[in-house]
Amino acid sequence: MLDRYGKKRALRWADVPSPDLREDEALVQVHAAGVNLLDSKIRDGEFKLILPYRLPLILGHDVAGVVVEVGPRVRQFKLGDEVYARADDFRIGTFAEFVPVKEASLALKPKALTMEEAASIPLVALTAWQALVERANLQRGQKVFIQAGSGGVGTFAIQLARHLGATVATTTSTTNVALVKRLGADVVIDYKTQDFEEVLRDCDVVLNSQDGKTLEKSLRVLKAGGKLVSISGPPDPVFGKQIGAPGFVKLVIRLLSAGIRRKARRRGVSYSFLFMKANGSQLREITRLFDAGVIRPVMDRVFAFESTNEALAYLEEGRAKGKVVVKMK
Numbered sequence: 417m418l419d420r421y422g423k424k425r426a427l428r429w430a431d432v433p434s435p436d437l438r439e440d441e442a443l444v445q446v447h448a449a450g451v452n453l454l455d456s457k458i459r460d461g462e463f464k465l466i467l468p469y470r471l472p473l474i475l476g477h478d479v480a481g482v483v484v485e486v487g488p489r490v491r492q493f494k495l496g497d498e499v500y501a502r503a504d505d506f507r508i509g510t511f512a513e514f515v516p517v518k519e520a521s522l523a524l525k526p527k528a529l530t531m532e533e534a535a536s537i538p539l540v541a542l543t544a545w546q547a548l549v550e551r552a553n554l555q556r557g558q559k560v561f562i563q564a565g566s567g568g569v570g571t572f573a574i575q576l577a578r579h580l581g582a583t584v585a586t587t588t589s590t591t592n593v594a595l596v597k598r599l600g601a602d603v604v605i606d607y608k609t610q611d612f613e614e615v616l617r618d619c620d621v622v623l624n625s626q627d628g629k630t631l632e633k634s635l636r637v638l639k640a641g642g643k644l645v646s647i648s649g650p651p652d653p654v655f656g657k658q659i660g661a662p663g664f665v666k667l668v669i670r671l672l673s674a675g676i677r678r679k680a681r682r683r684g685v686s687y688s689f690l691f692m693k694a695n696g697s698q699l700r701e702i703t704r705l706f707d708a709g710v711i712r713p714v715m716d717r718v719f720a721f722e723s724t725n726e727a728l729a730y731l732e733e734g735r736a737k738g739k740v741v742v743k744m745k
């Protein structure tokens with residue numbers, strides 16, 4: 417449990433009652449939980465304005481496990497089903513023995529994957545799907561630049577983009593060049609020794625996950641009409657509207673992204689911020705890709721549940737190759 421927001425504040429062990437199950441939810445016994453930077457950022461208090469959680473709070477967005485109870489309105493899942501999900505905002509809490517998940521956010525887990533592998537997938541896979549398929553409408557033959565190809569989002573996004581028939585460029589450091597090539601990257605830029613701006617041009621889509629400087633440089637590798645989708649901010653007014661932010665938050669959001677939106681307009685490209693959402697039907701499509709062997713999980717480390725704080729700290733070092741997961745038993 418998180419009692420108070422604070423940078424690197426340790427989560428505390430607690431015995432709590434089983435969570436209440438709503439009519440449209442299934443109770444999942446957690447076998448493994450994926451760890452995401454979103455968990456760290458919420459803990460640190462960085463998301464207070466966007467996701468105003470009430471504390472104490474159980475963190476954890478990704479889960480793989482078994483359905484042990486279903487609400488009366490649940491139709492598609494039954495006891496014993498092996499499932500996975502990205503839990504909905506304001507209903508998170510997968511760093512626990514049980515978590516209720518809305519039926520609409522749940523999917524059957526890919527058959528060939530272990531629980532740990534399955535738990536590593538939902539948040540990053542849905543992020544890549546919502547950025548490349550839903551937002552950018554990435555097409556066969558187009559050129560996409562996916563930053564940080566060796567990370568949680570990157571390892572999935574490269575494989576998805578290749579599956580969609582796009583040419584993929586990515587950045588990583590020397591040690592991970594072979595990994596991203598194996599995943600299907602066509603152009604690999606070692607960011608320690610090369611500047612992507614000098615290598616890339618005329619991209620149709622950029623998936624930005626890095627800092628403000630990288631975001632600005634990304635504008636210059638797009639062709640006219642290209643799309644810059646950022647998952648690391650700054651948030652844009654459409655996002656402010658989507659989350660129903662109060663007036664002053666909307667204003668802050670507008671100001672934060674004013675510069676990049678103006679520069680994008682001048683270059684004839686579009687800028688949008690994506691904050692991914694839970695989505696069971698997209699996750700079912702993703703399950704099919706794993707079942708068909710089109711995409712495979714990339715796992716860095718599995719920690720014991722007792723070491724959840726260590727798992728978060730490890731991820732925060734920023735060197736993970738693929739995903740970090742905690743395992744219940």
Ligand SMILES: NC(=O)c1ccc[n+]([C@@H]2O[C@H](COP(=O)([O-])OP(=O)(O)OC[C@H]3O[C@@H](n4cnc5c(N)ncnc54)[C@H](OP(=O)(O)O)[C@@H]3O)[C@@H](O)[C@H]2O)c1
Nearest residue numbers: 453543564566567568569587589625647690691692735736
């Ligand atoms: N908005 C959303 O919905 C959403 C969803 C998911 C993630 N995110 C955000 O997206 C970002 C990435 O998430 P993630 O889960 O993929 O992170 P991650 O797994 O922690 O990323 C780690 C990877 O990043 C690489 N890396 C670090 N610095 C780099 C640089 N300057 N250039 C290229 N690669 C670099 C590292 O490779 P090396 O060791 O080789 O440097 C490492 O493999 C985070 O800020 C996260 O919060 C947002």
